[in-house]
Amino acid sequence: xxDFDVKKVLHxxxxxxxxxxxxxxxEFGGVALATKLLSENIDEGVEPxxxxxxxxxxxxxxxxxxxxxxxxxxxxxxxxxxxLGESHAGGRxxxxxxxxxxDAIVIKGGSTKPVYLVIENEKVHFRDARVIWGIEDSLxxxxxxxxxxxxxxxxxxxxxGGAGExxxxxxxxxxxxxxxxxxxGLGAVFGSKLLKALVVIGKGTKTPADPKAFREVYKKIFDxxxxxxxxxxxxxxxxPVNVSPLNELRALPTRNLEVAYFEKAxxxxxxxxxxFNLGRRIACNHCxxxxxxIAALRIPYEEEPYFHKTIMISYDYELIYALGSMLGIxxxxxxxxxxxxxxxxxxxxxxxxxxxxxATEALKRGIVSEKETLMKLNFGDAESxxxxxxxxxxxxxxxxxxxxxxxxxxxxxxxxxxxxxAFGGNEMPGYHTGAGGYVGYLIGLRHSHLDNAGYSLDQxxxxxxxxxxxxxxxVEEESWRQIxxxxxxxxxxxxxxxxxIVVEAFKPLGIEMGEEELREEGRNIYxxxxxxxxxxxxxxxxxxxxxxxxxxxTFRGKIDGEYIEKALNYYKEKYFDAI
Amino acid sequence: xxKVLTIKDIEKCVGCAxxxxxxxxxxxxxxxxxYDHSGILAISLSGFExxxxxxxxxxxxxxxxxxxxxxxxxxxxKGGGVIxxxxxxxxxxxxxxxxxxxxxxxxxxGKVALCVHCGYCAxxxxxxxLEYREVEA
Numbered sequence: 106x107x108d109f110d111v112k113k114v115l116h117x118x119x120x121x122x123x124x125x126x127x128x129x130x131x132e133f134g135g136v137a138l139a140t141k142l143l144s145e146n147i148d149e150g151v152e153p154x155x156x157x158x159x160x161x162x163x164x165x166x167x168x169x170x171x172x173x174x175x176x177x178x179x180x181x182x183x184x185x186x187x188x189l190g191e192s193h194a195g196g197r198x199x200x201x202x203x204x205x206x207x208d209a210i211v212i213k214g215g216s217t218k219p220v221y222l223v224i225e226n227e228k229v230h231f232r233d234a235r236v237i238w239g240i241e242d243s244l245x246x247x248x249x250x251x252x253x254x255x256x257x258x259x260x261x262x263x264x265x266g267g268a269g270e271x272x273x274x275x276x277x278x279x280x281x282x283x284x285x286x287x288x289x290g291l292g293a294v295f296g297s298k299l300l301k302a303l304v305v306i307g308k309g310t311k312t313p314a315d316p317k318a319f320r321e322v323y324k325k326i327f328d329x330x331x332x333x334x335x336x337x338x339x340x341x342x343x344x345p346v347n348v349s350p351l352n353e354l355r356a357l358p359t360r361n362l363e364v365a366y367f368e369k370a371x372x373x374x375x376x377x378x379x380x381f382n383l384g385r386r387i388a389c390n391h392c393x394x395x396x397x398x399i400a401a402l403r404i405p406y407e408e409e410p411y412f413h414k415t416i417m418i419s420y421d422y423e424l425i426y427a428l429g430s431m432l433g434i435x436x437x438x439x440x441x442x443x444x445x446x447x448x449x450x451x452x453x454x455x456x457x458x459x460x461x462x463x464a465t466e467a468l469k470r471g472i473v474s475e476k477e478t479l480m481k482l483n484f485g486d487a488e489s490x491x492x493x494x495x496x497x498x499x500x501x502x503x504x505x506x507x508x509x510x511x512x513x514x515x516x517x518x519x520x521x522x523x524x525x526x527a528f529g530g531n532e533m534p535g536y537h538t539g540a541g542g543y544v545g546y547l548i549g550l551r552h553s554h555l556d557n558a559g560y561s562l563d564q565x566x567x568x569x570x571x572x573x574x575x576x577x578x579x580v581e582e583e584s585w586r587q588i589x590x591x592x593x594x595x596x597x598x599x600x601x602x603x604x605x606i607v608v609e610a611f612k613p614l615g616i617e618m619g620e621e622e623l624r625e626e627g628r629n630i631y632x633x634x635x636x637x638x639x640x641x642x643x644x645x646x647x648x649x650x651x652x653x654x655x656x657x658x659t660f661r662g663k664i665d666g667e668y669i670e671k672a673l674n675y676y677k678e679k680y681f682d683a684i
Numbered sequence: 685x686x687k688v689l690t691i692k693d694i695e696k697c698v699g700c701a702x703x704x705x706x707x708x709x710x711x712x713x714x715x716x717x718x719y720d721h722s723g724i725l726a727i728s729l730s731g732f733e734x735x736x737x738x739x740x741x742x743x744x745x746x747x748x749x750x751x752x753x754x755x756x757x758x759x760x761x762k763g764g765g766v767i768x769x770x771x772x773x774x775x776x777x778x779x780x781x782x783x784x785x786x787x788x789x790x791x792x793x794g795k796v797a798l799c800v801h802c803g804y805c806a807x808x809x810x811x812x813x814l815e816y817r818e819v820e821a
Contacts, residue, residue: 108717169705169717169718169719170717172702200701203718204718204719204720226792244731244733247731248730248731251730251731252730257725257727257728258701258704258725258726258727258728258739259719259725281728281732282728282731282732282733283732283733307718307719308718308719308720308792309718309720309792310708310716310717310718310719310720310721310792311716311717311718312714312715312716312717313715313717316712316713316714316715317712319709319715319717320709320712320715323709327702327808330810331810385735386698387698387699387728387732387735387736388698388699388700389700390699390700390701391700391701391702391705392700393700393702393808393810394810395698395700395810395811397698397732399733416733417733417734
């Protein structure tokens with residue numbers, strides 16, 4: 106029996122403030138384990154923001170044995186999409202859970218008063234959070250808990266900001282300040298359970314089955330990561346390196362995708378941020394790459410001479426797209442202030458940017474008036490967007506209450522669906538690359554551009570694929586990514602963790618698994634997850650495609666609606682209806 | 685000549701903790717997975733917005749930890765720091781109290797983990813924060 110044969114799952118019940126540990130046998134962790142656990146523990150018709158919703162966190166067998174296996178997978182029912190919610194975050198979240206001795210954590214029920222949880226190896230403490238409930242700043246909340254609790258360096262502090270407390274459907278959970286369970290609304294689920302934070306302190310240990318091979322394989326992965334080009338894109342300029350090339354391709358959604366080219370993109374490019382704003386880089390735990398780029402922003406107090414503050418703000422491609430080009434913001438400092446605001450409240454940056462871009466266009470077209478928006482909203486005007494973000498948190502009127510539920514809900518109430526850029530209820534990522542990208546968003550199981558290869562296929566393929574071929578390719582790639590997500594390997598390291606390396610890395614842990622077996626397992630996990638998504642209410646016939654995407658030329662020409670329809674029909678028949 | 689682990693540029697630390705995992709893996713015949721046996725700690729400075737740092741033995745010439753050890757489990761080492769004779773350690777924690785910079789860590793089995801200046805972690809520091817260098821003994 107090796108240390109990797111048994112999975113330990115910590116079940117926490119917030120109704121009764123109780124917990125127990127379940128042991129189960131299974132080879133995979135991450136998404137595979139979380140899918141099983143959520144299926145077993147959740148009722149189909151559950152309201153996402155009721156205490157009956159269930160949150161599952163899972164890590165993988167490579168955590169913390171090897172570098173890059175540092176993502177925690179969270180599954181829950183999403184208040185944003187109304188079906189399966191999924192979000193992944195790094196920081197110390199995964200390694201702390203694994204070091205504490207767990208493969209997964211299941212949280213059920215809801216507290217009657219605000220609490221935060223501290224998991225310290227075999228113990229779970231339920232802490233009174235009444236005093237810190239109402240602190241809208243997720244950074245301050247993190248600092249307070251960091252001062253009070255022990256375990257510096259070996260803990261994760263996952264917490265919500267004001268957006269989670271006030272149930273914004275796209276509120277996230279922040280961890281180690283700069284990493285996020287951003288997408289699909291985990292923060293609101295925390296908020297609805299009156300759960301302010303989850304601290305995990307871990308100090309466990311495991312031993313490999315083959316010590317010598319373990320050290321050798323580790324060294325091989327380390328060398329691949331640090332001396333090959335596999336991670337270059339992420340450790341130099343970071344993900345914002347994409348801003349300029351995507352803009353040149355005419356693929357950078359700009360001003361609510363009125364166009365896909367931002368004439369001032371150069372100002373918010375990765376190169377400019379690196380040259381003028383980059384203040385520091387940090388890493389997720391057990392990652393040699395350190396892709397987290399942090400800008401230092403020095404802000405003077407206008408009323409008080411010689412009084413300044415310096416704030417540190419992490420920036421990435423998606424944030425620059427959603428709060429930059431999408432809102433017509435070309436001033437880097439203004440953009441950093443918007444990112445900071447979103448970080449403080451704990452909002453998802455992509456959803457926030459897309460919602461505000463829609464509101465701006467809706468106002469311009471007279472679909473809504475300033476009576477609703479409470480201010481002028483103009484592309485490029487960062488000051489008003491700062492106040493609008495405050496209103497997503499405060500929700501002072503029906504308009505912001507609806508906008509806090511996402512652009513799908515807001516456009517159902519006020520109109521303007523043709524330019525409400527959500528797919529499957531989730532606001533779009535920053536790639537207007539072609540049909541592959543959009544089909545990917547529509548059929549992707551977690552509606553994340555990272556889960557499928559659509560936007561990258563658009564860029565790589567010379568000729569258009571037949572719709573059925575495209576769908577098969579997307580599903581094939583997404584199936585492999587289920588393996589990576591089950592090993593919780595950061596997708597940025599997918600060039601390091603080829604199937605061959607994965608097989609090799611399993612061996613010293615005492616797990617034998619061939620490449621074909623892995624791929625087959627990936628297909629199974631894919632279908633299991635699709636089944637769960639269906640069970641939780643994903644309705645294929647309800648998928649909506651905003652007309653805007655057909656109006657704006659891509660570098661491959663205009664997107665053909667018929668092509669997308671064919672692709673979706675093929676997907677429905679071959680995959681969705683078949684399970 | 686004796687060698688010790690030193691910190692070359694602490695401001696470059698990204699807090700990745702690869703040194704901690706390397707430390708736990710350092711024994712070829714008994715590498716551990718996880719932090720419990722790590723004698724080095726990577727921390728954020730009350731949140732990563734203030735950066736990261738490393739806590740590790742400074743290789744004292746007169747190690748206070750060794751002076752308070754009742755069982756001679758910690759013996760001064762040539763070049764600085766100590767040799768840890770684990771089998772003599774009774775887990776009294778005197779050394780943990782005595783270390784001015786809190787660079788000795790409690791293991792779950794009651795014994796302690798601390799840097800023995802083997803230099804293995806420096807090979808895995810991706811950003812040149814740690815350096816293993818020769819010193820006058």
